[in-house]
Amino acid sequence: MKIPAFSSLPLTVRAPLIVAVLMVLVGAIASERVLASLTATQERQLRDLAALYLDGLSVAIVPAATRNDVWETFDALDRAQRHDRSVRAIVTTVISEDGSILASSDPTRFPTGSVAKASIGEAASIDALTISGDRRTVSVAVPLLNQGQRVGRLYAELDVSVLLEERRSALLLLILGNAAATLVLALAGYLVVRRMLRPVKILAERMGAAETAMPELIPEKEVPNDANEYALLFRKYNSLVKAEKERKEAAERLAAQERLVSLGRLASSVAHEINNPLGGMLNAVDTMKHHGDRPGVTEQSIGLLERGLLGIKDVVRAMLDTNRPGRVDTGLSNSDIDDLRLLISPEVRRLNQTLTWAFDVGDTAMASIDSVPARQVLLNLLLNASRAAGQSGTVKFNAEVKQDAIAFCVCDSGSGLPADLREGIELGDVSGIRPGVGLRTVVEKVDQLAGEIDVCEISSGHTAIHVRLPLHQRSSKAA
Amino acid sequence: MKPIGRRRVLIGAAAALFFPAPAIARRRTFLFGLTPVFLTNDRKLLALIRSHIAEAINVPVELVQRRTYQDITTMLLAGELDAAWICGYPYIRHRAELELIAVPVWHGRQLYQAYLIAHEGRDAGQLDQLAGDVHAFSDPDSNSGYLVTRSELARNRQSPDQFFSRAFFTYGHRNVVRAVSRGLAQSGSVDGYVWEALSTLEPSLTAKTSIVWKSEWLGFPPVARRRFGFDAGLQRDFAAALTTMQKGQDGKAALDLLQLEGFAQADPTLFDGIAARVSSLGNDG
Numbered sequence: 014m015k016i017p018a019f020s021s022l023p024l025t026v027r028a029p030l031i032v033a034v035l036m037v038l039v040g041a042i043a044s045e046r047v048l049a050s051l052t053a054t055q056e057r058q059l060r061d062l063a064a065l066y067l068d069g070l071s072v073a074i075v076p077a078a079t080r081n082d083v084w085e086t087f088d089a090l091d092r093a094q095r096h097d098r099s100v101r102a103i104v105t106t107v108i109s110e111d112g113s114i115l116a117s118s119d120p121t122r123f124p125t126g127s128v129a130k131a132s133i134g135e136a137a138s139i140d141a142l143t144i145s146g147d148r149r150t151v152s153v154a155v156p157l158l159n160q161g162q163r164v165g166r167l168y169a170e171l172d173v174s175v176l177l178e179e180r181r182s183a184l185l186l187l188i189l190g191n192a193a194a195t196l197v198l199a200l201a202g203y204l205v206v207r208r209m210l211r212p213v214k215i216l217a218e219r220m221g222a223a224e225t226a227m228p229e230l231i232p233e234k235e236v237p238n239d240a241n242e243y244a245l246l247f248r249k250y251n252s253l254v255k256a257e258k259e260r261k262e263a264a265e266r267l268a269a270q271e272r273l274v275s276l277g278r279l280a281s282s283v284a285h286e287i288n289n290p291l292g293g294m295l296n297a298v299d300t301m302k303h304h305g306d307r308p309g310v311t312e313q314s315i316g317l318l319e320r321g322l323l324g325i326k327d328v329v330r331a332m333l334d335t336n337r338p339g340r341v342d343t344g345l346s347n348s349d350i351d352d353l354r355l356l357i358s359p360e361v362r363r364l365n366q367t368l369t370w371a372f373d374v375g376d377t378a379m380a381s382i383d384s385v386p387a388r389q390v391l392l393n394l395l396l397n398a399s400r401a402a403g404q405s406g407t408v409k410f411n412a413e414v415k416q417d418a419i420a421f422c423v424c425d426s427g428s429g430l431p432a433d434l435r436e437g438i439e440l441g442d443v444s445g446i447r448p449g450v451g452l453r454t455v456v457e458k459v460d461q462l463a464g465e466i467d468v469c470e471i472s473s474g475h476t477a478i479h480v481r482l483p484l485h486q487r488s489s490k491a492a
Numbered sequence: 493m494k495p496i497g498r499r500r501v502l503i504g505a506a507a508a509l510f511f512p513a514p515a516i517a518r519r520r521t522f523l524f525g526l527t528p529v530f531l532t533n534d535r536k537l538l539a540l541i542r543s544h545i546a547e548a549i550n551v552p553v554e555l556v557q558r559r560t561y562q563d564i565t566t567m568l569l570a571g572e573l574d575a576a577w578i579c580g581y582p583y584i585r586h587r588a589e590l591e592l593i594a595v596p597v598w599h600g601r602q603l604y605q606a607y608l609i610a611h612e613g614r615d616a617g618q619l620d621q622l623a624g625d626v627h628a629f630s631d632p633d634s635n636s637g638y639l640v641t642r643s644e645l646a647r648n649r650q651s652p653d654q655f656f657s658r659a660f661f662t663y664g665h666r667n668v669v670r671a672v673s674r675g676l677a678q679s680g681s682v683d684g685y686v687w688e689a690l691s692t693l694e695p696s697l698t699a700k701t702s703i704v705w706k707s708e709w710l711g712f713p714p715v716a717r718r719r720f721g722f723d724a725g726l727q728r729d730f731a732a733a734l735t736t737m738q739k740g741q742d743g744k745a746a747l748d749l750l751q752l753e754g755f756a757q758a759d760p761t762l763f764d765g766i767a768a769r770v771s772s773l774g775n776d777g
Contacts, residue, residue: 083660
């Protein structure tokens with residue numbers, strides 16, 4: 014099982030864990046200090062008891078040791094063996110000055126008359142007595158003095174198992190105590206942090222929901238009453254939600270206005286486009302009225318009427334294709350590009366502009382691009398370019414396949430885009446784009462088509478807007 | 493009341509002048525010395541002995557104990573004690589100054605043996621096999637606890653110091669058993685009566701020892717007094733107290749604790765065996 018990274022754990026788990034780790038650390042340090050102090054106390058106690066015991070025993074055995082009296086020495090050592098002390102002598106032995114054993118409380122280990130073992134010579138003095146590791150016995154030796162004259166040595170092996178047991182019990186109690194304290198504090202930390210973070214959890218849930226839907230206000234009853242950071246945070250959040258709602262409403266209003274403006278301009282253009290054939294058609298009707306009896310006039314007038322009506326039909330169809338809601342999108346095609354040219358032509362003629370049109374992309378390549386948003390993008394760019402180019406200006410349109418995308422370029426001979434507008438287009442931020450110029454629609458639709466847009470100044474002062482629409486975006490979106 | 497005649501007064505005065513009463517006779521307390529022959533540390537036993545004797549002789553009794561046989565023997569010879577329970581060895585050495593009062597009866601006889609003992613499991617059946625041991629003696633004035641072993645060694649012209657690697661005195665037969673039992677000594681010289689009594693009273697102590705060798709039967713440690721300077725009446729009462737000890741309640745209880753049947757008068761020839769061993773030592777004895 015993979016262990017999750019610590020930073021990925023929730024704060025309600027991390028905080029108690031940190032408390033537990035700190036408690037364990039503090040507990041370990043405190044325990045080490047307590048045990049060190051206990052050890053020092055026990056060693057001092059051991060030295061005191063050993064000194065008391067051996068001094069008392071020395072007084073009893075020095076006369077016998079001075080006389081080399083084996084029995085009296087043994088009797089004194091044997092009677093001094095008691096088993097109810099915290100520090101008990103396992104064996105006591107008197108060594109004569111010649112290095113032989115005079116008597117021992119355990120004659121089997123230390124036979125009278127035998128040479129003292131090396132271990133006796135290595136026994137510590139009382140001042141150097143320590144309790145080390147798990148050794149249950151310590152060895153100590155003191156000189157036996159009679160009126161200042163050394164008459165031998167008293168060697169003792171002391172059983173310190175009681176002291177070790179005390180130390181072991183203390184360690185066990187410390188471990189259990191620290192473990193209990195750590196557990197309790199970790200649990201308390203978990204509950205406290207969980208309670209403290211409950212507002213954050215509410216806020217996180219609200220913000221998480223805002224990723225897929227409009228953020229909702231936190232009901233006033235859920236806002237903490239206290240004037241603490243959480244109350245402030247909740248109120249700030251609600252303020253943000255309100256501001257976002259207002260901004261969205263404003264954006265919708267602006268979009269509606271923009272649609273109306275675009276529609277007006279399109280209607281004007283279409284009216285102009287329809288008006289031209291209408292003039293010819295009315296002339297044809299008038300000609301047929303006055304000269305209908307002339308041979309060939311009727312056929313000529315009818316032909317004229319038919320061409321005019323066909324022109325109007327094309328315009329209406331192009332408009333329907335561009336704006337009809339609910340239309341089944343079959344993908345961008347050359348006919349869409351032709352419609353764009355048809356729709357922009359009246360405006361170009363009205364302003365006596367030069368339109369340069371370079372387009373050579375097959376239907377197959379373009380079919381993967383949604384036609385409706387693409388037509389809206391390109392039509393708006395062309396209308397804007399025409400308006401920017403002004404009377405007798407130049408508008409250029411070209412497109413080519415570049416790698417996995419189609420690169421469209423709409424260029425005009427106008428004075429260029431304002432800096433803020435240009436930055437808004439390039440960053441995809443429509444909030445700063447003023448309504449009425451259609452660019453808000455352009456930015457939104459390019460984003461919808463997963464494309465990119467950028468603006469550049471051409472050396473002659475012309476402005477070029479490049480739109481790069483990825484191929485296959487329909488299938489990828491569908492996926 | 494019949495008046496006292498002048499002649500009787502004069503005779504009494506002359507007797508007081510030429511035959512002064514011994515110092516002991518004037519004492520109000522009977523002093524009875526005890527050597528560490530047996531369980532002299534048993535306070536109940538001592539109380540019973542004192543109670544029986546005091547009741548029998550109608551004089552308060554003080555039991556005097558010292559660490560060594562020599563201390564008690566010296567006090568007895570110096571007239572500081574009315575009587576003492578001593579060992580046969582000091583009795584023989586000072587038989588010119590000492591007189592037997594009574595000798596204990598054990599198993600129907602006034603005899604006992606000296607034992608040589610070793611630690612349990614020791615494969616030894618005679619003294620020779622104890623050569624080089626650390627050996628425990630009871631007392632330098634003890635027959636069974638020293639004299640017997642020393643005289644046995646003397647037969648081979650050896651001394652304890654030569655024969656044993658180390659020898660020491662414990663000043664008590666029980667201590668000898670204890671020393672051997674604990675391993676302080678590898679072998680010991682002990683009173684056979686004491687060892688047998690201990691095997692009943694403290695079997696755990698004797699269980700860790702085994703008997704290596706037993707001596708011939710020898711005179712049991714006697715109760716003796718100085719041959720002179722004593723209160724004859726008091727001594728007569730004291731001897732009677734001992735020989736009738738089994739008839740008194742406290743006396744019987746004391747004898748039961750001692751595992752003895754009683755005390756009886758004895759002839760000095762009872763100690764000829766000890767005397768022979770002393771003689772075998774020559775001047776060293």
